[in-house]
Amino acid sequence: MRIAELRAGLQEFAREGPPADSDRRAELEEHTGQVARVLHEAMGQVLRDGTTALPMLIQLLATVQDRLHDSRWLVLLDHSMLSGAPAPGPAPAPGPAVTAPTADSGRWQRYVVIATALPTVPALLALGFTAVTISQAKDMLRLTERDQVASSYNETIANLGDKSINVRTSTIFAIQRIMRDSPREQPALVEVLSSYVREHAKMPAKAQAERMRKDVKSRPADDVQAALTVLGSRQLDSEADPVINLRDTFLAGANLSGLNFYNADLRGVDLTRAELQGGYFEESWFDGAQMSEAILSDGDFEECDFLRTDLHGVWWDGADFEDADLTEADLSGANLFEREDGAMVDLEGAEMSGADLSEANLTDALLMGADLSKDNDQGIPATKLAGTNFTNADLSGALLDGTDRKTAIWDGAHLP
Template identity: 35%
Template sequence: MNLFTTTLPALAAVAALVFTWISVVQVSDELTISEQGQIADRYDTAVEKLVDDSTDVRRGAIYSMQSIMTDSPRMQPAVIDMLSKYIRDRATKNLKTTEKSPDIQAALYALGNRNPSHDANAVIDLRGAHLVEAKLEGMNLSNADLRGTVVSGANAEKAVLSGARLEQAVVKGTNLTGADLSDAKASEADLKKAVMAGADLAHADVEQADLRDADLTGADLSGVDMAGANLEGAYLAEVRWNDTNLAGVRRPEGDLPDDMSSRTAQPPRSQATNASQ
């Protein structure tokens, strides 16, 4: 048996394997292209339905967009932009409460429960939206643009708002218990009577913010810039003050720490009683 007769079957086998591999790759590529086309069609259909007169149809379109973010992470930035615009366009000052707009609440849920690692350069942009009494508990709205947004009376317990922009936002009476507001920018925000017990505001900017009667029990204010903020009537038990800037803070009770290495400040007994009511 010569070398040619022994090598030929081996070469044929290798060629068959190569051909099979190429075929598999081609089929895989074709499936990927087909899937991408289907997802693009789903997205286009959902966008068309977002302007339907029926709230149920619009809400169905929003659910479809949420599914698209799961099935195709590369489409997530486009979905974020579209749903953000949808909320801005519909959550106007005429909207008395978000509870009466299930489609807007559905859009908030879709944005707040996405996988942030797929955001790329997209930012949740809800500037100027009126989201009174919205349900935001546990949602991830990190780095969201909420400048001038009205979220008074909302439930944002344990929400993630790290790095969010809240300048001049109206957040009065909002439940932010245990929320992550680290590195948030909330200068001149209206936070009257907001409940921020146990919230993390480390390194946030709340210059000139209105925090009257806010509940900051056990909040982390380490490194926070509070210059010129109004803390009149705020409940400050067990607050962490490490490196907090309190320049020009309004606090008639006069119980702010003089030494920023101090970790806690206890309000007067009468103040504690009022804050708990």
């Protein structure tokens, strides 16, 4: 079993290891395939012949171990060893002759000479030696792979400073491959990409931001959008993941559709006309953000904070705002797409004191237990309901103290 694990490790290393060009990669794959075959045949002979065949297997393992240690990837075994692999047949006589170590013999090969020079190799000693050798070889493979990742990591990160936006964009997607292939590097790379977005999408001066906000063609640069896509496509690892910090960035028109920004810090971000539909933003912070006319349809915003957030004119059919804090948020003119699937806004348990729902469409919305009342302790008025459409909405258990309901539409609504 241990030999089989080592063979698999060698073959995987051949696919992912050091050589960069395709010719060298093919040569390495061919060589490790031959090494794996020889190890397999030597293992088979031990199974057939018992401990008398162990010296040859140990000799092969020790050679592989020493060559790995010396980074001699294309000569893990000599040609003579590859061509002279043990063949099926009668067991060799006890006490096989052992060739003296050559001048470049490594530590393990020198130990083998001592162990195999005995008249009979004790089974337990030989098996223990074999297990240790295999463990050492596997450790060497892991260390080499880690060094390779570190080298690739450093070279890749350096390219983020390239003057060409095409190079930077390609580098960002290369980072995504590192995050996928080496999950332990993901937290650091999330920090790197978050910092990259903050640096390359800084909030402009107020007058310039207003001009850009009014331009319906405003979009993040390709490299920034790529960084957002990679951040939102990462694999979550519970508490090991750092918070994605994009605070106070200008991301008008960004596409975050279907992406995962769980527990992200988006306070003060400009997401005017951004596409967030179907995204996962649970427990994220949007306090003070500019999100007018953004598409929030089918997004998960459960337990998010939207304190004093500008959400006027958003599209929010099918969005989940359960237990979200929308205190003093501007939701005026929030609208619904005409859909046949019955998607509805879920505001169950949401805190909405001081929010502006003027002309907002909450047809069929779920507002069970939502708080639209005034907060005397904080001096916050009740939710503004001028022209708000609550047709067929469910407000059972909702708090409406202090609201002016005269101009709101309540047809078919289930009131507390």
